[in-house]
Amino acid sequence: MPDILITGGSDGIGLAVAKLLAAEGDTRVTLVARNEARLREAVAQLPGAGHDFIAADLSQPEGIDVVAKRLAARHYDVLINNAGAGLYGRFEELPLDDQLRMMRLNMESVSVLSHAYLRGAKPGDALVNTASFLAYAPLPGNAAYSATKAFVAALSEALWWENKGNGVYVLSFCPGVIATRFHDVAGNSVAAFPRPLVQSSESAARELAAALRKRRSPRVITGFATRQLIRLQQLVSRKTAINMMGRSSPL
Numbered sequence: 001m002p003d004i005l006i007t008g009g010s011d012g013i014g015l016a017v018a019k020l021l022a023a024e025g026d027t028r029v030t031l032v033a034r035n036e037a038r039l040r041e042a043v044a045q046l047p048g049a050g051h052d053f054i055a056a057d058l059s060q061p062e063g064i065d066v067v068a069k070r071l072a073a074r075h076y077d078v079l080i081n082n083a084g085a086g087l088y089g090r091f092e093e094l095p096l097d098d099q100l101r102m103m104r105l106n107m108e109s110v111s112v113l114s115h116a117y118l119r120g121a122k123p124g125d126a127l128v129n130t131a132s133f134l135a136y137a138p139l140p141g142n143a144a145y146s147a148t149k150a151f152v153a154a155l156s157e158a159l160w161w162e163n164k165g166n167g168v169y170v171l172s173f174c175p176g177v178i179a180t181r182f183h184d185v186a187g188n189s190v191a192a193f194p195r196p197l198v199q200s201s202e203s204a205a206r207e208l209a210a211a212l213r214k215r216r217s218p219r220v221i222t223g224f225a226t227r228q229l230i231r232l233q234q235l236v237s238r239k240t241a242i243n244m245m246g247r248s249s250p251l
Contacts, residue, residue: 002026002027002028002077002078003027003028003030003074003075003076003077003078004018004021004027004028004029004030004076004077004078004079004080005029005030005032005067005070005071005076005078005079005080006018006029006030006031006032006080006082007032007033007058007067007080007081007082007083007109007113008032008033008082008083008084008130009029009030009031009032009033009039009042009053009082010031010033010035010038010039010041010042011033011038011042011180011181011201012082012178012180012181012182012201013082013130013175013178013180013201013204013205013208014031014033014080014082014083015031015042015045015201016201016202016204016205017080017082017205017208017209018031018042018046019045019046019047019205020205020206020209021078021209021212022046022047022048022051023047023048025048026048027048028048028050028051028052029043029046029051029052030051030052030053030054030070030076031043031051031052031053031054032053032054032055032056032058032067032083033053033055033056033083034055034056034057034058034063035055036053036055039053039055040053054066054067054070058083058105058109059085059101059102059104059105059109060104061104063109064104064108064109064112064113067109067113067116068112068113068116071113071116071117071120072116072119072120075120075122076117076125077124077125077126078125078126078127078128078212079113079114079117079126079127079128080128080130080173080208081109081110081113081114081127081128081129081130082128082130083105083109084105084106084130084148084149085102085105085106085145085182085185086102086142086145086182086183086185087099087102087142087144087145088141088142088183088188088250089141089250089251090141090251091143091144094144099144102144102145102148103144103148106145106148106149106151106152107148107151107152110129110152110155111155114127114129114155114156114159118159118163118168121163121166121168122167122168123166123167123168124167124168125167125168125169126168126169126170126171126212126215127156127159127163127168127169127170127171128170128171128173128208128211128212129152129155129156129170129171129172129173130152130173130174130175131149131150131152131153131156131172131173131174132145132146132149132152132153132174132175133174133175133176133177133221133222133226133229133230134146134149134150135149135150135152135153135154135172135174136150136153136174136221136230136233136234137229137230137233137241137244137245138150138242138245139245139248139249140242140245140246140249140251141249141250141251142249142250149174152172153172153174153219156170156171156172156218156219157172157218157219160172160218161218169212169215170218171211171212171215171217171218171219171220172218172219172220173208173211173220173222174219174220174221174222175199175204175222175223176197176198176199176204176221176222176223176225176226177193177197177198177199177226178198178199178200178201178204179198179199179200179201180201188250193248194225194248196225197223197225197226197229199222199223199226203222203223204222204223207220207222208220208222232244
């Protein structure tokens, strides 16, 4: 029976992919998030039995340590590092402490948990780290978040190569603009983005589940329009590319 651990699993892509994977049968899913009440509700929505949750704040060292110790003590066939947060606004105007907390969640927790997982990974296991299309198309007004996702993408693609010979699959999962409460919490609205770039959590989760089945590529960017945007960004000058993104800036 496969065991899967998903951080950021109480809503959004995390919960959507948990439902898909749990529905495949004989799969146990452990969800990680801060809010225990939301986690209980999320676990109750999963098909099948034997599912679990861990209440932990991965923006704090203590929360990261709780999950790292679980990974050291128990083997999971798949780890999906999906927890993350963003902040919209000018870099110098946003509180620095808030941005550093976001960096800890988006980068430090991914690094620590990836390290803990890979140390015990076996052939056939898989590690998924959720980055973003902004890793390749940084968004003015979301500068620090874009930078954290560039870190996650680079780390994950390098880890794909380091581990492919061991039979362990590593994926840099890069969603487009996902219609969740992420944007409201971060201080903006999903309506600020061009509609062709916007996807549902369920649509992105289906692409993640398909990538886990195929295990071919070190990177998946979700959404046809988003993939075309990234291709266009690679064809023009950096000045033009950043100006393009600036036109969608929340500033």
